[in-house]
Amino acid sequence: MHMFEHLRAAASQSAEYGPHMQGALAALRAGGPQALVTSCGMQKAFCGLRGVAVFTAIEQREQTFFAEPDWLGIPFEHVSKSTRDHLTDLGVHIPNLLQCFDIHSASTTTGYTAEHFETGMSLLTQITDLEQKLEGWLSGLETTTLEPLYWSRNLPTTHNHKNYDAECVPKYSNKFHQLIFRSGPVAGLLVHYWSFCLQLGITSIKLQQILLSHVSQVPEQVLVQDKLCQGLQKEQELADDTAQLILGAEPSLSSCFEGFVCLQPPLRIVASYFEDMNSPLEAI
Known part of the structure; x- marks a missing residue:
């Protein structure tokens, strides 16, 4: 249900969506990419969030930290990137x-x-x-x-x-x-x-x-x-x-x-x- 509410807010670009996304990205960046390496669940959540966040960054027309080399590489050190991951690597x-x-x-x-x-x-x-x-x-x-x-x-x-x-x-x-x-x-x-x-x-x-x-x-x-x-x-x-x-x-x-x-x-x-x-x- 939480995911549904998040996606509905993202689709409508509601007033609640921006702060929610900014907070999630700030927390993720503060933890650093290394924190994602040891947790399969966190790594999967990261991939999903990254796919949504790239469009937010495109609409805001501001550089995103997801394009930094560490964020492109470290979270995937122990997993193979999917076709979707490779596409997002370009989109960021x-x-x-x-x-x-x-x-x-x-x-x-x-x-x-x-x-x-x-x-x-x-x-x-x-x-x-x-x-x-x-x-x-x-x-x-x-x-x-x-x-x-x-x-x-x-x-x-x-x-x-x-x-x-x-x-x-x-x-x-x-x-x-x-x-x-x-x-x-x-x-x-x-x-x-x-x-x-x-x-x-x-x-x-x-x-x-x-x-x-x-x-x-x-x-x-x-x-x-x-x-x-x-x-x-x-x-x-x-x-x-x-x-x-x-x-x-x-x-x-x-x-x-x-x-x-x-x-x-x-x-x-x-x-x-x-x-x-x-x-x-x-x-x-």
Whole structure:
């Protein structure tokens, strides 16, 4: 019951949720990562809390101590990391990139110098590197099975698609843009993966727009401008596709406990994406 109340508060972002999470994280950090090594129960609780806390840090756009090397390694010294753990290992670096982007953006409100441009390009490289690591994680997940991880609900049911976990049965009769997943946990993993990709995509789009607004005024940077234009177009297309995948997963996930645990933060990222993409560049 306590877990249910916690998840309900997290889903609604209630006033009680923030202090509760901050207190739990403060207590965890004070104890240090070494305290988790000798207790299997504590280690499992840590993994669950970390998966929730990464989205809290993303929404707060502040660096989290979970990205520190000790917290990435010491709690797992005597256990093998799960696929979900490896995904979270990548996700914990996103809040720092968001914070760096906010600082960079705020520092350029009165003008954009060559130094600002170099800093922005460096940040873009970091974002791209993390995006590539996330792609590598997905490739690893796909190699664990010969069967597809998900497919469109409006496709004809084939022999290979008949044997799937029916726990997450879409509650809507309309099949438009609905996805079927091999299992609830796979659906949760993919939605978290897509959410991380979308959040990075949002930041990359904003950053490249800012960089282009500067480089377009520097004739000798025409090659950089062309590269940024191509990268921006690709990022916008990927972000659109990723947002649609998350929305397509909602009918299935909202019908089972897995969705109750993992769906609300991704949907808030999707909402933020559509709001941001409808904002003029000057407001970014």
